[in-house]
Amino acid sequence: MTSEPYLDYAATTPLDPRVQAVMNACALSLEGAANPSSAHALGTAAASQVDAAAESIGQLINADPAGLIWTSGATEANNLAILGSALALLSRAPDRRRILVLATDHSAAIEPALAAEKWGFSAVILPVAPSGELLPSVLKDALDEDVALVSLALVNNETGVIQDLKTLAPMVRAVGARLHVDATQAVGRIPVDVSADEIDFLSFSGHKFYGPKGIGGLYACPSLALEPLLHGGGQQAGRRPGTLPVPLIKGMAAAYSFADDQAERDRQNALRARLMEGLSTLGQVVINGQGMLAPHILSLSFPGVHGAALAHALDGLAVSHGSACGSQQGPSHVLRAMGRPNALAHATVRMSIGRFSTNAEVDMAVQRIGDAVATLRGISPIWRELEAGEGIHKVYGMTTPLEVA
Amino acid sequence: MSDYLGAPLEAVGFQHASAGSLQIGCRVDCWLRTQASGGLEVRFEVFAEHSTIEAAAWLAEWLTGRTIDEASSVTGLWLAEATGMPVERRGDALCIEDALRLALGDET
Numbered sequence: 001m002t003s004e005p006y007l008d009y010a011a012t013t014p015l016d017p018r019v020q021a022v023m024n025a026c027a028l029s030l031e032g033a034a035n036p037s038s039a040h041a042l043g044t045a046a047a048s049q050v051d052a053a054a055e056s057i058g059q060l061i062n063a064d065p066a067g068l069i070w071t072s073g074a075t076e077a078n079n080l081a082i083l084g085s086a087l088a089l090l091s092r093a094p095d096r097r098r099i100l101v102l103a104t105d106h107s108a109a110i111e112p113a114l115a116a117e118k119w120g121f122s123a124v125i126l127p128v129a130p131s132g133e134l135l136p137s138v139l140k141d142a143l144d145e146d147v148a149l150v151s152l153a154l155v156n157n158e159t160g161v162i163q164d165l166k167t168l169a170p171m172v173r174a175v176g177a178r179l180h181v182d183a184t185q186a187v188g189r190i191p192v193d194v195s196a197d198e199i200d201f202l203s204f205s206g207h208k209f210y211g212p213k214g215i216g217g218l219y220a221c222p223s224l225a226l227e228p229l230l231h232g233g234g235q236q237a238g239r240r241p242g243t244l245p246v247p248l249i250k251g252m253a254a255a256y257s258f259a260d261d262q263a264e265r266d267r268q269n270a271l272r273a274r275l276m277e278g279l280s281t282l283g284q285v286v287i288n289g290q291g292m293l294a295p296h297i298l299s300l301s302f303p304g305v306h307g308a309a310l311a312h313a314l315d316g317l318a319v320s321h322g323s324a325c326g327s328q329q330g331p332s333h334v335l336r337a338m339g340r341p342n343a344l345a346h347a348t349v350r351m352s353i354g355r356f357s358t359n360a361e362v363d364m365a366v367q368r369i370g371d372a373v374a375t376l377r378g379i380s381p382i383w384r385e386l387e388a389g390e391g392i393h394k395v396y397g398m399t400t401p402l403e404v405a
Numbered sequence: 406m407s408d409y410l411g412a413p414l415e416a417v418g419f420q421h422a423s424a425g426s427l428q429i430g431c432r433v434d435c436w437l438r439t440q441a442s443g444g445l446e447v448r449f450e451v452f453a454e455h456s457t458i459e460a461a462a463w464l465a466e467w468l469t470g471r472t473i474d475e476a477s478s479v480t481g482l483w484l485a486e487a488t489g490m491p492v493e494r495r496g497d498a499l500c501i502e503d504a505l506r507l508a509l510g511d512e513t
Contacts, residue, residue, distance in 0.1 A: 304452075306430070312455040343427050379410040379458065381434040381450040382427055396427065 004368075005361035008318040009354035010157050010185060010297050016210035016258060016355070023212060023251035036244045037235055046246050053253035060256050061187070061202065061219060063194035069218045069240045070249055074184040075108040077203035077218035080229055080240065081180040082112040082151055084220075085201070086121050087227035089148050096148035096177070100124045102134055103337035104161075105153045109182050113151065121148065130339045130400045131290035132161035139171055147177040154192070155185035158320075158334040158350050159289030160297030162190070165197045173198055178224065184208055188259040189296060194219055206248065210355060211255030215248035260295075264355065268295040271353050271362050276300075278366030280405035282373050284386055287403040288335060288348065299350045301335070303392050304383030305376045307346025313372035317365065320350040339400030344392075409465030410458070412436060412450055419448075422507030425500040427452065433461060433497075435504035437476075444470035449501065457497040460488040464501060476509055 006014075026032035026049065034042035036050050051065075058065030071077045082099065089096055101113045103125045113123040126142055129135050134152060143150075150172045155162050165181070172179045180201040186192050187202075188209025194202055201224075205216035218240075220226050226239055233241035260268070275298050279285055288299035302310065311321045331345035340348075349369060353362070377383035385395055392402060412434070413419055419438045425431040434450040447468040449461035464484055468476050481498035484490070490498055 306452050306454060308430075308454040309458060341428075343430065346430075375406050379406060379450055380452045381412075381423065381432055382452045384412055384450065 004316050004318060005357075005364045006318045007351040007353060007357070007361070007365050008320055009357070010160075010208075010350065010352035011320055012207050012213065013210045013354050014356060015212060016255060018258060019211055019251050019255045022254040023247045026250045027247040032246050032250070034246075036246060046244075049246055050244055050249055053249045056253045057217065057256055058219075060259065061192050061194050062196065063199075063202070063219045064222055067219045067222045069220055069236055070244055071216045071218055071240060072214055073207070073216035074106075074182065074203045074205035075216075077205070077216050078106070078108045078151070078180075078182055079112045080218050080226070081201035081203060081220065082109065082149060083116055083229055084226040084239075085149050085178055085180070085224075086116040086119055088225035090119060092225060093148065096146055098122050098124055098144075098147045100126055100139075100142055100147060100150045100177075102126050102128060102152045102163075104128050104132060104156050104159070104334045105151065106157055106182060106184070107333075109151050109153065109180075128337055130402070132156055132159045132288070132334075132338050133291045134163055134168060136164075136167050136171065139168055143171060143175045143177065145175055147172075147175055149178045149180055151180040151182065153182040153185070155183070155190065155294045155297070156289070156334060157185050158297070158332055159299045159338070160185075160294035160352075161289040162186075162292035162294055164292065165199075169197045169199065185294060185297070188256055189294060190260075190265070200224055206252035206255060209255050209259060211252040212248050215245060215252045217252070260355070265295045268353055268357070271357055271359070272296070272298050274359065274362050275351055275353075275366060276405065278363070279369060279373075282370060282377075284392065285405045286340075286344065286392070287405055288338060288340070290403055296354060297350065297352045299335075299348060301340060301344045301348040302373045302377075303344060303347070303396065304380045304386050305347045305373055306380070307331075307343070307348070309376055310347055310349070310372060313376060314349070314368060317368050319365070319369075320352070321346075321348060339398065341396050341398050344396055344398075407462030407466070409448055409462050409469070410451060411448065413448055419446075420508045420511040422504055422511060424503035424507060425453075425497075430454075431457060431497045431500045433457075433500045433504040435501075435508040437505070437508040439473070440470075442470070443472070445473065445476055447476070447505075449504070453497050453500070454494060456488075456490050456494050457501070460484055460490050460498060461501050463488050464505075468505075473509060476505065479505060 335345035481502035
């Protein structure tokens with residue numbers, strides 16, 4: 001067991017012991033073990049537990065529980081929302097053939113949009129500002145009556161940037177397009193309100209908020225057509241067939257019932273500020289993400305440091321160097337979309353904190369990262385030039401505005 | 406980190422040369438001077454992956470006290486094999502060689 005701090009909550013969260021207790025009790029009971037599709041009493045009891053979980057989650061996201069579809073996680077939920085919508089619109093709305101996604105969205109949203117091109121759709125990748133925000137003017141220019149669906153992540157998984165749904169959602173609504181919100185990093189972390197923001201589809205995943213892995217969900221507005229991606233078995237009204245895992249569903253609902261409240265968000269904001277303060281003493285630290293930010297994610301780039309050398313020096317420390325899901329795929333597409341050059345994107349550390357994070361863990365991380373950066377900068381000709389007064393923009397050959405601490 | 410890495414605290418008398426670039430992900434600077442004893446004093450600054458850093462540190466130590474002729478015989482391939490650099494980092498070894506040769510050229 002490692003004694004290193006865990007600062008990778010955006011990749012996954014540890015299971016909350018209270019959730020584990022709920023799941024254990026459920027899994028060991030016949031009501032939890034029974035197939036909710038079975039007609040006998042135990043099956044009916046299992047189905048009741050699923051209904052109760054849907055009711056609970058529906059209340060928490062302020063959505064009709066009848067619209068909840070259980071999936072294996074957010075990747076499947078995103079695919080179902082985007083591809084299921086595309087399939088449903090093939091014959092119903094032949095004039096709507098464009099799907100808009102953010103350049104900083106997770107590949108689990110971008111790739112399905114690109115996959116829909118084989119059915120005649122056109123995926124449009126919307127650029128973001130250097131802050132990571134989707135500017136309303138950019139969305140406005142892209143929107144038209146031919147847009148089938150707009151998909152955007154409410155909280156970016158690498159930078160924590162929160163998109164301004166209050167402004168953006170009505171714009172999507174105005175042209176009659178569907179709105180899919182990937183809320184994987186938002187649910188359980190910040191308030192999410194499907195009804196208030198007029199969200200048609202909302203994806204989430206249990207393991208991102210202290211629930212079990214292998215379970216997620218898609219809220220799909222019940223009045224909108226959605227074609228299934230899986231076939232065989234009539235579960236969930238055919239929208240997503242497959243035997244429902246009652247303990248996982250119940251565990252995810254329990255996890256959401258323990259969602260972070262304002263006090264916990266304040267605590268995590270304080271931890272985030274502590275990280276920022278500790279690492280900013282290094283000087284010339286680039287902050288990735290501005291505007292509204294989630295309390296649990298901090299992305300910093302360290303000019304003068306080689307990314308691979310930094311990752312090697314931090315081996316064993318549970319942080320991410322870009323997206324955990326894409327760590328083998330070169331520089332982060334999120335940071336590239338925000339105008340960071342490859343060399344700077346590589347030299348980026350994403351720290352994400354959570355319910356079990358402590359001041360001591362943050363201080364240990366600051367020490368580890370601070371030592372590694374200072375050591376690598378001490379032998380770097382690039383850092384020598386930066387210290388001598390050559391600006392980051394000149395040395396890195398870039399023009400994108402940066403927030404530097 | 407090796408004592409042979411980083412720019413010299415006092416650059417007087419050192420030849421300085423650079424190879425590679427930030428954009429290609431490998432930049433090596435060589436600082437080199439001939440000591441009173443006739444042997445070389447060599448340091449490298451490195452912006453590169455860790456095996457390249459380790460190779461540069463090893464080479465700087467190996468070169469210290471040696472002659473210019475001995476230093477001139479160093480090749481990137483030899484360095485890569487001597488230090489067990491991964492095959493995909495052999496280009497970085499050439500970068501170290503280039504920085505060394507440029508600094509030697511200035512020294513001679």
